[in-house]
Amino acid sequence: MRVRLEDVARATGVSPKTVSRVLNEEPSVSAATRQRVLAAMKSMNYRPSPAARGLAGNRSLLIAMLYDNSNNPASTYLAEIQNGVLDACETNRYSMMACPLRMLGKDFIRRLDALVVDHHIDGVVLTPPLTDGRKLLARLREHKVAHASICPLHSKGVLGVCMDETRAAAELVAHLVGLGHRRIGHITGIASHGASRWRRIGYESALATAGLVVDPQYIVPGEFTFGSGVAAARQLFALPQRPSAIFAANDDMAAGVMWAANAAGLAVPRDLSVCGFDDTPMATQLWPPLTTVHQPSREMGRIATLQLLGQLRGLDQGQLVQVPYTLQLRGSTAAAPG
Amino acid sequence: MRVRLEDVARATGVSPKTVSRVLNEEPSVSAATRQRVLAAMKSMNYRPSPAARGLAGNRSLLIAMLYDNSNNPASTYLAEIQNGVLDACETNRYSMMACPLRMLGKDFIRRLDALVVDHHIDGVVLTPPLTDGRKLLARLREHKVAHASICPLHSKGVLGVCMDETRAAAELVAHLVGLGHRRIGHITGIASHGASRWRRIGYESALATAGLVVDPQYIVPGEFTFGSGVAAARQLFALPQRPSAIFAANDDMAAGVMWAANAAGLAVPRDLSVCGFDDTPMATQLWPPLTTVHQPSREMGRIATLQLLGQLRGLDQGQLVQVPYTLQLRGSTAAAPG
DNA sequence: ATGAAAGCGCTAACAA
DNA sequence: TTGTTAGCGCTTTCAT
Numbered sequence: 001m002r003v004r005l006e007d008v009a010r011a012t013g014v015s016p017k018t019v020s021r022v023l024n025e026e027p028s029v030s031a032a033t034r035q036r037v038l039a040a041m042k043s044m045n046y047r048p049s050p051a052a053r054g055l056a057g058n059r060s061l062l063i064a065m066l067y068d069n070s071n072n073p074a075s076t077y078l079a080e081i082q083n084g085v086l087d088a089c090e091t092n093r094y095s096m097m098a099c100p101l102r103m104l105g106k107d108f109i110r111r112l113d114a115l116v117v118d119h120h121i122d123g124v125v126l127t128p129p130l131t132d133g134r135k136l137l138a139r140l141r142e143h144k145v146a147h148a149s150i151c152p153l154h155s156k157g158v159l160g161v162c163m164d165e166t167r168a169a170a171e172l173v174a175h176l177v178g179l180g181h182r183r184i185g186h187i188t189g190i191a192s193h194g195a196s197r198w199r200r201i202g203y204e205s206a207l208a209t210a211g212l213v214v215d216p217q218y219i220v221p222g223e224f225t226f227g228s229g230v231a232a233a234r235q236l237f238a239l240p241q242r243p244s245a246i247f248a249a250n251d252d253m254a255a256g257v258m259w260a261a262n263a264a265g266l267a268v269p270r271d272l273s274v275c276g277f278d279d280t281p282m283a284t285q286l287w288p289p290l291t292t293v294h295q296p297s298r299e300m301g302r303i304a305t306l307q308l309l310g311q312l313r314g315l316d317q318g319q320l321v322q323v324p325y326t327l328q329l330r331g332s333t334a335a336a337p338g
Numbered sequence: 339m340r341v342r343l344e345d346v347a348r349a350t351g352v353s354p355k356t357v358s359r360v361l362n363e364e365p366s367v368s369a370a371t372r373q374r375v376l377a378a379m380k381s382m383n384y385r386p387s388p389a390a391r392g393l394a395g396n397r398s399l400l401i402a403m404l405y406d407n408s409n410n411p412a413s414t415y416l417a418e419i420q421n422g423v424l425d426a427c428e429t430n431r432y433s434m435m436a437c438p439l440r441m442l443g444k445d446f447i448r449r450l451d452a453l454v455v456d457h458h459i460d461g462v463v464l465t466p467p468l469t470d471g472r473k474l475l476a477r478l479r480e481h482k483v484a485h486a487s488i489c490p491l492h493s494k495g496v497l498g499v500c501m502d503e504t505r506a507a508a509e510l511v512a513h514l515v516g517l518g519h520r521r522i523g524h525i526t527g528i529a530s531h532g533a534s535r536w537r538r539i540g541y542e543s544a545l546a547t548a549g550l551v552v553d554p555q556y557i558v559p560g561e562f563t564f565g566s567g568v569a570a571a572r573q574l575f576a577l578p579q580r581p582s583a584i585f586a587a588n589d590d591m592a593a594g595v596m597w598a599a600n601a602a603g604l605a606v607p608r609d610l611s612v613c614g615f616d617d618t619p620m621a622t623q624l625w626p627p628l629t630t631v632h633q634p635s636r637e638m639g640r641i642a643t644l645q646l647l648g649q650l651r652g653l654d655q656g657q658l659v660q661v662p663y664t665l666q667l668r669g670s671t672a673a674a675p676g
Numbered sequence: 677a678t679g680a681a682a683g684c685g686c687t688a689a690c691a692a
Numbered sequence: 693t694t695g696t697t698a699g700c701g702c703t704t705t706c707a708t
Contacts (some may be wrong), residue, residue: 002455002701004701004702005701005702005703006701006702012548014679015678015679015680016679016680016701016702016703017678017679017680017703017704018677018678018679020702020703020704021677021678023374023702024703027677028678029677029678030677030678033677034679042688045454047451047455047456048454048456048701048702049393049700049701049702050389050392050456050457051388051390051392051393051398051457051700051701051702052389052393052700052701052702052703053702053703054388054389054684054702054707055387055389055390055393055684055685055686055700055701055702055703055704056683056684056701056704057684057703057704060389060491060698061692069421071604075412075417076413076417079412079413079414079416079417080438083407083413084440086436086438095432095435095452095457096435096436097433097435097436097452098420098424098434098435098436100421100424107387113385114385114433115433117340117385118386118387118388119389119433120389120390146707153691226622226623228620254622255623258625259623259624259625262625262626263625276451281564282620282623284564285564285590285594285597285620286597286624287596287597287600287601287625288600301701323667340685342684342685342686343685343687344685344686352694352695353694353695353696354685354686354687354695355688355694355695355696356693356694356695358686358687359693359694361686366693366694367693367694368693368694371693381680386685386686387684387686388698389684389685389686390684390685390686390687391685391686391687392699392700392704393684393685393686393687393699393701394686394687394688394699394700395683395686395687395688395700463695570692586681603692620678
């Protein structure tokens with residue numbers, strides 16, 4: 001029926017415990033024995049039972065990816081990260097559970113316990129804005145659950161992966177300035193996301209560098225959604241001196257801006273330059289194609305997961321890894337009119 | 339430390355087996371005993387160990403959602419289904435593992451075994467095109483793993499959920515005919531997806547009903563991707579008599595058509611009407627907003643999962659459930675020119 | 677460097 | 693309707 005550890009032990013002529021040691025890559029096994037055991041495992045097609053390992057030991061070879069889908073409607077950003085997490089899992093024989101969490105209420109504590117206590121989850125990958133949920137982090141530490149974060153707001157002593165979003169945003173805005181734009185609007189994201197803060201800071205610093213004033217009127221709050229981009233754009237269009245360019249804090253909102261521009265009879269990029277952030281697939285599917293910053297989401301998911309698995313293996317590693325971004329200059333930005 | 343089943347038994351004054359029976363909702367327990375046990379479980383905050391249950395029994399309270407991400411760049415569809423699956427899991431105290439599978443190669447057999455054998459997966463939710471992977475289905479039956487399908491191509495005797503895509507497509511094309519269009523192009527999807535077949539049949543039947551000929555020149559193959567939509571549209575534009583309307587088999591390709599139209603200097607809907615299928619978020623984010631068919635993906639994921647869980651509980655239920663669609667008539671379609 | 681015994685928390689098969 | 697006994701497949705002591 002099922003090949004068990006004991007079967008491998010018998011076939012190799014060693015004790016079950018020795019096979020267990022080989023399985024868990026414990027050092028105290030002679031090279032010769034290890035080879036024989038590994039060969040037997042392979043030829044017998046032995047596959048250890050996660051349930052048994054989870055029961056007897058404390059590991060489960062399972063990690064969870066936590067995300068907040070209340071604030072993140074079916075975003076391709078999360079889907080990409082998930083793909084990256086699964087990439088890393090596959091090459092390391094781990095499995096992943098996807099776990100949407102609503103940060104509101106105490107429900108998420110219950111769900112977290114269900115994961116950690118019940119399923120013996122080995123570790124979790126945190127996505128924004130869960131990377132900075134105070135109760136969440138406290139609970140994880142309490143249960144001693146390893147975790148890696150993607151783009152955490154507070155990065156001090158945190159394991160994970162990030163991007164220099166501030167610098168990327170500044171470069172993007174500098175590009176607009178270089179095109180002759182002087183009135184540049186900005187639509188921010190949800191305040192609790194670090195991304196909102198960094199991108200705004202980048203925007204402001206680029207203006208300052210160019211010797212332009214930062215006029216609060218030109219900064220309108222958004223919520224990372226298409227609809228909020230439309231609304232914010234309308235607000236900017238209604239200003240006495242409407243901006244000749246708008247930097248939206250993500251692609252969804254930038255798409256909203258382009259939509260609103262179309263509806264208002266403004267031609268992009270002739271009358272208005274628009275740029276976003278993230279480089280989701282949508283960016284190249286808009287007309288004109290959207291100028292934006294490419295964020296390697298899948299790669300970030302993969303790296304964060306590798307870091308998590310490294311920590312589970314006891315490797316002491318660097319903390320936050322920074323991945324490179326790329327400016328994608330496309331048709332939605334052009335020289336300022338007049 | 340941890341509250342175990344035995345602790346509950348002791349507190350209630352019954353045997354562990356009786357508590358186990360209550361836990362598994364077996365009928366052979368007196369109502370009075372059941373109440374006492376349930377009360378104790380609650381007050382003691384008892385949480386059964388999935389690992390132990392998986393080891394001893396054969397259930398794991400875990401299901402897997404299988405999808406093919408090599409062929410499915412339109413990940414928002416899958417993400418929505420995943421949300422629906424998780425909705426159903428949450429209310430039924432099940433957990434879900436996301437499992438991307440590449441249908442090519444024998445790799446997926448190994449991965450399937452890893453899920454089913456190793457993790458004692460209770461059941462799987464299948465998404466297109468995995469719903470019709472012959473080896474996959476054979477393997478599932480061999481392992482006696484319950485499964486529910488979403489939009490399977492071959493629906494005979496299959497548990498799952500579907501939509502009358504043929505009729506929806508026909509209605510959509512009839513809408514175009516009603517607007518005066520006579521040359522209507524169609525871009526198909528990947529052949530292995532039932533969706534491609536059904537939508538094409540709907541297209542052809544609507545033309546036939548309207549007394550229009552089905553001209554093969556006007557039917558161009560696509561791959562459900564934005565890029566393939568662009569390419570197919572260019573092909574249609576190059577025809578001696580280019581179509582005045584194009585029905586793309588999904589929204590991504592429709593977006594590609596609109597992109598190509600823009601690039602070719604054709605105004606939508608003045609010069610060209612465009613419609614898609616699925617009603618992904620993108621549909622309302624294009625300009626003009628895309629006429630399409632709303633497919634309740636999240637709800638379909640939820641229903642398929644509920645059916646799966648029902649089957650796991652031994653409920654004998656109807657086979658394929660049909661969910662209703664809705665035509666979304668928006669700005670991308672208008673009266674035929676001239 | 678290797679092994680023996682006990683047990684992780686639960687359910688199966690049997691009994692009563 | 694309820695209880696008893698024996699494991700599920702692995703890892704933990706602790707020994708050697």
